[in-house]
Amino acid sequence: MNKYSVVFKGTAFSSESPKEVKILRDYLFYINSDGMIEKMVSPDDGDYQSLLDEYQGKENFHSLADGQYFLPGFVDLHVHAPQWAQSGTALDIPLYDWLNTYTFPIESKFADLDFANEVYQEVVSTLLANGTTTALYFATVHKQASLELAKICAEKGQRGLVGKVVMDDPEQNPEYYRDADAKTALADTEEFILAVKELAKSTKQGVYPVVTPRFIPSCTDEALKGLGELAVKYDTYVQSHCSESDWEHGYVKERFNKNDAFALHDFGLLREKSVMAHCNFLDDDDAELFAKTGTAIGHCPISNAYFANSVIPIAHLHSKGVEIGLGSDISGGFSPSLFDNVRQAVMSSRMLEDGVNPNVPAEERGKPNSRITINEAFYLATAGGGESLSLPIGRLAENFAWDVQIIDTKIGTAKIPLFDENEELIDIFQKIMYLARPENIREVWVQGEKVHSRGE
Incomplete structure (x- = not known):
């Protein structure tokens, strides 16, 4: 033998x-x-x-x-699995309108398990066909549909890290699509964690539950605090959005009088197993906090071109010791391919270094030492993703x-x-x-x- x-x-x-x-x-x-x-x-x-x-x-x-x-195999650190149903639509409208006109109505439909199964079967198969062997998924607020996504990853052989999304603040979320309240959101999250951990016992490649506040603006303090406690109790992964756009960065600063990174840290949400998407507006203190806590960045270059209002300084953040991987951010990013995102990561970094405003003198136009090479972008899509998840992959x-x-x-x-x-x-x-x-x-x-x- x-x-x-x-x-x-x-x-x-x-x-x-x-x-x-x-x-x-x-x-x-x-x-x-x-x-x-x-x-x-x-x-x-x-x-x-x-x-x-x-x-x-x-x-x-x-x-x-x-x-x-x-x-x-590629490691995709940021996928909104339900948004596969809206991929390629309405990327030319403002983020707030995009969320409320397209995203939240689509995500609310995942209360229907048949619909959820149809979309999730397709998105997992599509990502596998594009070379993505590990994916970090946002699902929706629906516990059962989120568990369905984890089961589909297990069945199709993809290494899936799946989060039931929490968005409980009635002032920030539509009535038709949100958690009933913080207590319900936390109970559903805990039950989801336990169910995925049980599923993982029979899954060769691994499936993992992820504590998933959508982002600070969508959550009450009670929910954020409780999610941080659940992450510690069950030693789970954590994912959210951090300082993605001018609006989000400004909202958190106004609410807590501190940057997004430090607010998340106060709730126990920055840890060795945390991956924060986007992070375009991190300052050096934020970056040092990420490096200290082991929190990684899921860099989403195509999505950032549409919704982030800036180009993230990847080279600078890497020099600060921050772990960084790559994300497609379906469907803020239109492509399910990390090949496409590798290419955009290189292009965006060149634009940041060279500058984009022709009315500014060349010597003042860009941000020096910002470019990354194709080798570095490949690293982000593979080994960087594995290191971000602390798994022997990539x-x-x-x-x-x-x-x-x-x-x-x-x-x-x-x-x-x-x-x-x-x-x-x-x-x-x-x-x-x-x-x-x-x-x-x-x-x-x-x-x-x-x-x-x-x-x-």
Whole structure:
């Protein structure tokens, strides 16, 4: 009997550090029954050929074809799962109008479990097809529908971190869509946490409950305090929005006479397992608080272009020791692809560094040292996301989960232009990151299990 569940052979790209991509040329990857990378063997290793001979030709041996490469699965740190139903609509109107005209009416429909199931089945499948192996989801205020999303992640093989949204303030939320009161919201959240923890016992790749105040403006002090206590009691993840826009940042400052980050911290919501979306308006004190508490940022570059009123200084925040990953923010971000968000992260950083107002002199126009490279954006989508969640994911390395996407550069309808047989692998990596489309993602594996495949 073979010792390993699956053995793979092929060339892979993985982040060595935020700025360096490690090229693993023709490596052997040995995956154990738990879906973890137990052993990696380079062609330079003395036992490479003997190990290859032992497994080659066996049913559990997979060798990549010419033009195929491994990438780590993407980690999406911010998805509004119910908003998949409105993706691509009304992104040209102000945030307040967008929420009240489109988002809240759509989210209120998730009281209907059949509707919730239909949308959630599709969004999980879509993200898997786009290479997202782990997703941090906002659901809705509905406990049962939120649990349905966790069950669908478990069934489809995606690593899902799911939050039942809390929004209980009657002054800030529509009557037709909110928690009845803080007490009800907290009771529902606790029951949801327990149900997901029970589900996790039989889910190989993991599903996790997440304490989820929508954001401070939507919650009463009582709810925020209670959610912080639940996060500590059950050692759960926490997610919310933080300093996303001028309006939110200003609202919290007026309500508490302090920045969003410090207000969240006062309620016990900034911790090692916390991920805050957007964070465009963090100052240095906020950033130091994030670094001190282990709170991560879910950077959503496409969504920010529509609703955040600014470009977040990713390079500066990274230099402060803040953990940062990438988020699609469906549907404030129109694309379910982190490839698209990787590209936008690079473009936005260049615009921040160079400036955008042609009426300002070039030397005064931008913010120096703000650009990030494609290598850094790749890191945010993979290893940075894994570090933000404190999980062994996002890298192709020993003792990490076998979460991968197999990229085929020779797909007929989406060929990546590789005409020089001696082209440097780092150049091939960059072409993949800038040009890959969903058609190029031939297979997706999570925790050693194939969860998506695309035919010819």
